Each structure stands twice: as C-alpha cells, then as structure tokens.
Amino acid sequence: MIKTIYSKGKLAAKTGNEVMAEAMRQIEPDVVAAYPITPATEIVQIFSQFVADGKVKTEFIAVESEHSAMSATLAASAAGARAMTGTSSQGLALMWEMLNIAAGLRLPVVMAEVNRAISAPINIHGDQSDTMGARDSGWIQIYSENSQEAYDNMIQAVRIAEKAQLPALVTTDGFIISHCMEVVEMYPDADVKDFIGQYKPARTLLDVDRPYTLGSIDLQDYYFEHRYQLAEGMRQSKKAIAEVAADFAAKFGRKYDFFEKYKLNDAEIAIVVIGSTAGTAKVVVDSLREKGIKAGLLKIRVYRPFNVEEIAKDLAHLKAIAVMDRADSCSGAFAPVYSDVASALFSAGVTSPKLVNYVYGLGGREINTTHIAQIYDDLSQIASGAKKPSNTVEYVNVRIK
Amino acid sequence: MSAKMIEVRWHGRGGQGAKTAALLFAQSVMATGKYIQAFPEYGPERMGAPVQSFNRISDDPITVHSGVTNPNFVVILDPTLMETVNVTDGVSKEGKVIVNTSFSAEEIAKQLGIDKAQVYVVNASQIATETIGRNIPNTPMLGALVKVIGDLDINGVLEDTKTKLSVKFAKKPEVIEGNLASIKRAYDEVKNS
Numbered sequence: 001m002i003k004t005i006y007s008k009g010k011l012a013a014k015t016g017n018e019v020m021a022e023a024m025r026q027i028e029p030d031v032v033a034a035y036p037i038t039p040a041t042e043i044v045q046i047f048s049q050f051v052a053d054g055k056v057k058t059e060f061i062a063v064e065s066e067h068s069a070m071s072a073t074l075a076a077s078a079a080g081a082r083a084m085t086g087t088s089s090q091g092l093a094l095m096w097e098m099l100n101i102a103a104g105l106r107l108p109v110v111m112a113e114v115n116r117a118i119s120a121p122i123n124i125h126g127d128q129s130d131t132m133g134a135r136d137s138g139w140i141q142i143y144s145e146n147s148q149e150a151y152d153n154m155i156q157a158v159r160i161a162e163k164a165q166l167p168a169l170v171t172t173d174g175f176i177i178s179h180c181m182e183v184v185e186m187y188p189d190a191d192v193k194d195f196i197g198q199y200k201p202a203r204t205l206l207d208v209d210r211p212y213t214l215g216s217i218d219l220q221d222y223y224f225e226h227r228y229q230l231a232e233g234m235r236q237s238k239k240a241i242a243e244v245a246a247d248f249a250a251k252f253g254r255k256y257d258f259f260e261k262y263k264l265n266d267a268e269i270a271i272v273v274i275g276s277t278a279g280t281a282k283v284v285v286d287s288l289r290e291k292g293i294k295a296g297l298l299k300i301r302v303y304r305p306f307n308v309e310e311i312a313k314d315l316a317h318l319k320a321i322a323v324m325d326r327a328d329s330c331s332g333a334f335a336p337v338y339s340d341v342a343s344a345l346f347s348a349g350v351t352s353p354k355l356v357n358y359v360y361g362l363g364g365r366e367i368n369t370t371h372i373a374q375i376y377d378d379l380s381q382i383a384s385g386a387k388k389p390s391n392t393v394e395y396v397n398v399r400i401k
Numbered sequence: 402m403s404a405k406m407i408e409v410r411w412h413g414r415g416g417q418g419a420k421t422a423a424l425l426f427a428q429s430v431m432a433t434g435k436y437i438q439a440f441p442e443y444g445p446e447r448m449g450a451p452v453q454s455f456n457r458i459s460d461d462p463i464t465v466h467s468g469v470t471n472p473n474f475v476v477i478l479d480p481t482l483m484e485t486v487n488v489t490d491g492v493s494k495e496g497k498v499i500v501n502t503s504f505s506a507e508e509i510a511k512q513l514g515i516d517k518a519q520v521y522v523v524n525a526s527q528i529a530t531e532t533i534g535r536n537i538p539n540t541p542m543l544g545a546l547v548k549v550i551g552d553l554d555i556n557g558v559l560e561d562t563k564t565k566l567s568v569k570f571a572k573k574p575e576v577i578e579g580n581l582a583s584i585k586r587a588y589d590e591v592k593n594s
Contacts, residue, residue, distance in 0.1 A: 001434045001460065013428045013437060124443070146466070176466050181427050181439040183462075279464035368467035 002183055005253040009185040016147045016177035019184050020086070020112040020170070021046035023154035025056055026192040029110075030081035030199075033061035033072035038124045039174040040088035040114035047086075066091035070098035070109075074167075077107040078214055080204030082158070084109070088174060089116035089130045096134070099167075103138025104230060105214060108161035108168070111139075112154060115275065115326075116174040117363040125364020126174030128274065132327035132336045138230050140168035140237060141304040143274045145260075147172070147182045149301070152254055155187075158196045159244045164237035173276040173326075175364065187252055195251055234305045241302055258307040260299040261314060263289060267296025269379035270315070272341055273324040274300045277360070277367050284372045295376050306340050312348030315341070319383035320354040322375045324396075326361045334393055335359050354382050354389040360396035371396050407550060408469045409456040412488050413478035413539070416448045422478070422539035423454035425562070426546065430456075432561035433554045436463050451486050458550075476546055477501060478525070478538050480509075489513055499545050499591065501525035501538045506593050521549050523591040525583075532583040533576070540580050541587035548588045555588050 002011055014022065020043045024032070032051075034044035051060040059076075063069045069085050076083040087095065092113060102109050117123040118130055131141055142157060144150035153170040161168040172178050203212055218226055238258070245256045260278070263285050264270055271281050278299035288295040298314055315321055323342075325335030333339070338357035345355065358375055361367045375396070381387035409426070413419030420441040427439035438457040455469040471491045480502040482488060489498060492515070499521045500509050510517040523545045525538035533540065543562075547553045559581055570576040 002431065002436055011431070013424075013431045013439075146464075173466075175440075175443055179440055179443070180466070181424055181437070183431055183436050276466040279466050282464045366468055368470070369465065 004185050006185065006187055008188050008191060009252070010188075012184055012186050013181050014147055014184045014186075015042070015179055015181050016144070016150050016172040017042035017114070017179065018046065019147045019151040019186070020154055020172070021050070022186060023151050023192075024084060024112065025050045026187075026189050027082070027084070027155070027158055027196060028056045028193070029058055029084040031059045031061065031073065031076035031083040032085060033063050033069045033076070033083070034085045034087070035063050035066050035069045035091060037066070037088050037091040039116060039126075039178045040086050040091070040112065042178070043086040043112050043114070066094040067098060070095040070102065073109050074098060074102040074105065074107050077102070077109050078105065078204070079206045080201050082199040084111065086112035086114075088114040090119055092130045092134060093118060096137075099134055099137045099139060101215070102167040104226070106165045106230070106233065108165055110154070110157050110161050111167070111169040113169045113171040114174045114178045115171050123363040124174070126176045126178075126276075127326045127362045127364065128171075128173075129327040129362070131169065131171055132325075135304055135336060138166065138234060139304060140164065140166050140234070140241070140302070142168065142170045142302055143300065144170060144172050144177065145276055145278045145299060146177060147180070147184045148254075149256075150177065151184055151186065152248065152252070152256065153301075155192055155195060156244050156248050156256070159247075160237070160240050162199055163240035163244065164233060166233055166237055171275070176276045191251070195248070238305050238307055241305070256301060258300075258302040258310055259314060260297075260301060262297040262299065264296035264298055264314065266294060268294040268319045269321070269376060269383050270296040270298055270318050271322045271324055271372070271375060271379075272298045272300065272315070272337065274303060274337060275326065277324065277326065277372075280367065280369060281372045284369050284376060287369075288373075288376055293376070293380060295379075300337065303337070306344070308340075308344035308347060311341060312344045312350050315345060315353060316348070316350045318353045320356070320379040320389065322356050322358050322379055324358045324360055324375070326359075328359045328362065328393070356382065356389050356394060358394045358396050362398075365397055367396065405461065406457055406459040406463065407474065408472045409458070409474045409476065409546065410469055410472040411454045411456075411476045411478065412482050412486060413452055413454075414448075414482070415450045415452050417478050418537060418539035419452050419454045419478055422476070422542060423456050425540075425565075426543050427456055428565065429543070429558040429561040430458050430553060433557035435460060438463050451482055472496065474499065474546065474550060476542050478542060480504075483509075483512060489515055492519075494519070497521060497549055499523070499542065499549055501542060503527070518593070521545065521591050521593050523587050525587055528583050528586045528590070532586060533579040541583040544584035544586070544588035545591035548591050555585075559584060
C-alpha cells in the first residue's frame, strides 16, 4: 500500500517534468528565463502556464536561445532576484559560456536539467553527456534517481545555491524519468515556501545605496585569487549541502546524502552509478543478496562538489567495484565518474579494491537487470581472482565488432 | 522483476490514445493504493503509426527503470496491428492478450498463434461508440484490463476516473457518464470465448 512519509504530504501520479515544474511553482522564483528543448520542454511549458494562470508572480522571459536564457537568468540573479531556468543537451551546450560566468560571479541560479545525449549524431534520449561536459564549470550538480528525488532535490537546491553562493543544477534522466509517471509525495505549498525561506542576497546590483562592481576585467593581479575562491567555494559547499539535507530530513522526513549506500556496508562487490539506473541496479542487488552474494551499490547524488573523502571511506572495504558511466569521454582514457572515483580512492591511499569502468546507455540505449547482473557477475569473478580486471573502458550492450 | 509486479504493454496507433490510456490506468490504479509507473515509447510521432506504452503495478515501491520486455498483459487497441506488429513479443505462456475486436477469442488465438486461454476479447470500439458517442476504445479497454488482471478494484478505478473527469468536464456531465459506462461495460463484457 502506498503511503506518505510527511504528515501533510499528498500522493500524486506525476512525471519527472511535472514534478520539477511543480517544485518551481512552489519555489515561485522572481524570474524564469527559458527556451524549450526536448525532453525538458514540459518543465518550462507547464511553468509558463502557471505564470499565465496567475498561480505564481514570477516574471517569465521567453528568450530566443539558451545562451540568452542563462544570460537573462544570471543577470536577474545579479540584480537580486531568485532566478531559475531549465534545459537539456544542446541547450546546456549553448549555455556553456554563461554557465561559467554564473559560477564565476558566484550567482545562485538554479536550473532544472534533463539529461540527454549530445549531438552529433542527433538523439533526443537519455544519457548524461550533457551535464558531464559541464562538470567542472563551478555548478553544483545534483542527480535524481526518480521523480520523488527530482522534486526533493529541486526544493533543496534553492537553499543550497543561496547558502553556497554557487549556481546549482538538478537533473533527471531524459524520458526514463522526465516522461515516466510515478507515485510522488508532494508537500503543501506553504511548507515548501517556509522551508526555502526568503532570499536575502548579501549585495545586489540594484542596491544603489551600496554600489559595487560585478564582472569587471581581472588580470594577473587578482584573477587567480578569484578562481581559487570559486574552487574553494565548491569545496566548502559540502557543508551547505549537508546542512540543507539535515533540515529537509527534519522537516519532510526524507533523508538525503552525497551518496546513497544500498546494502553497501557488508558488501564485497559494488556498482557505483548515477541516476535512474541505480533503481534498476537495486533490483539486481536484492536478487543477488537472496543467493547469498554480497553485492552492494553506491549511488552518487551530489556529483559536484565531489565528496572524495567520503566516497573513499565508503568504498575502501570492497574487493571489486564497477563504476558505470552514462557518458563516454573522448579523453583517450576513462569516462568521467570512473576517473573521479579512481582519484578519490588513490588520494586516500585506498588501493586494494579492483576498479573497472563500464560505459552504458548512450543515446537512451537500454540498460536492464540482465546487463547489470552481468556486471556483478564480472565483479564476482574479479573478486575471486578468476578474472583479471579490465584496464580499459568496457562497453555495455553495444555492437562493437 | 519481482513476482508480485505486474507489467502491461499497450499497442495502439498514433492518435488513438495508447499513451493516455497508460497514464489514466496508472492514475486510477494508484487511487486503489498501489505503486505505479506509466511511460510511452518515444519515437517519431506520426498519426496512425504503431505506438506502444507501458505500465508497472506493484504493492511495493517500483525502482526498476528499464523497458518492459516481458509483459504479463498486452492490450491491443487496434486489431489491424496484429497483422504488422509482433504484439506477442516477450509474452510468456502465462501472459494474457486483450484485443479490441468483434472476433472470438478462438479466432484471435489462431491468428496470433497462441493458446486460447491467453486471449481475451471485447468490442471496445462498439462500446465506445454506443456509450461515449465516438470510437475511442482506450477508455473501455481500461475496464477490460482491470477485469483480466483480476485483483484490482473496479469501483476504485471508476471512482477515480469520475473524480478526474468531473474536473475536466464539469459542464458536460453526459461525457462523464458515457466514459464511466464504457469502462463498466467493457469490464462486464470482456471474455475468453
């Protein structure tokens, strides 16, 4: 029987896009500037209807491109507004220049992002190539396994961004979550508004009594210090993320962390994965556990900032680990998440687990329990010494030969 | 998949409401207290082209997010699809196929090459025409599916549908009555013979 966790929560059947739009309605930012793109279109389409129907007082700016969407959003933020946008794939790629500026100016813009493959070839389906390409732009990145998490993450992202003075994006996997109707517990408008509170920026460009300069040229004498402060701000944002998660759990009853550890503590083999595939992998972990195989899972929720100390601690006891990337890297080496996990382990002096990289699901390619069971089977063999761990990227469910 | 989870695949043509049917079905089943998923297959959107949509139903939270490949139930909104689409793909010997047709279960079983025990028929197009006034078979097929699945509460489904339609068609009570009557009739008339 379905049930709520929060005493005042209400259950609804909603898609990922619908709950992201609902979260935006409850957050009711001062400004939203957006340009539609599949599969994120519905988010701003539904939200613009809320604006048209007078359900929110938000100023909605229909811009002519994603570059303009991010420009207008960050400018509104600089002027002191709570500002949001939404996009996907090529839209995020077109924002690239302004993404870095939003971060460099330390503006707490919040974005609903739907993960979709990057062109070419053109493809509208889910993979994480788009946000992985923006992983080091200075944006906090929070990934959602399902619609409930997308809703909860959006609400938390507003406070996280404002506390950390960094932009933040929340993602869902394109179509797999964005267009999948599931049971979601929603909280009353007043409770969400109470949780996020009023936005009181320390300074704003429209405060004429306290003028300051924003976005000026910054050469050899100061640029380095400002970029150091940005990187340090990202490191320090872990505190804000943890505090907001604790408040969220106290208020609404759902606990969130940088990573979700599923049957990991006594596991010998584990998968590290981001997004909706974590849910599919949990089904495999359950069935392996029934057979007495000590399988576990670590789901990365917060990928930026990357909590290296914690992930090294969480994974240190394992015999074999598969890091699954839903984005490839044309680096000639490994995919992004694997590279991060490997450096986290190595820098912490954790060298005993065997670590293998699997790239899967590009362009929406199916990833199901059979594929994941095969990866756990590889890990079992690697853990027992029956199989040598691969030292190159392994590809799942792709025709190579 | 857990043994308790039910998976459904809908076959229709673009514009026939296969996606809407899956969404409506999920919402009304949720109203009876179960966890649900509803999602369409996304490809090029063309009126009349074969399309599929899917449901999962469970008493426990559903975490799996892969495609449905071995449905327990297949619902066919347009019988002409049986000539061009492999509608029984991935259906096991225990799986059931529900077809909107005027033919008998025996005739459909023969056409699909499966056991007659697996086939259920209902003339949803005729029911829709007589109750709603238009050939929109997706609504009555909800009732047929509830009946064939067996352990769902038809009154809960009707109640939820009524609530939803009451919002949408507040000024057209005849539309609400027609839709509810179509679900009830298909529930009563779907048969394995």
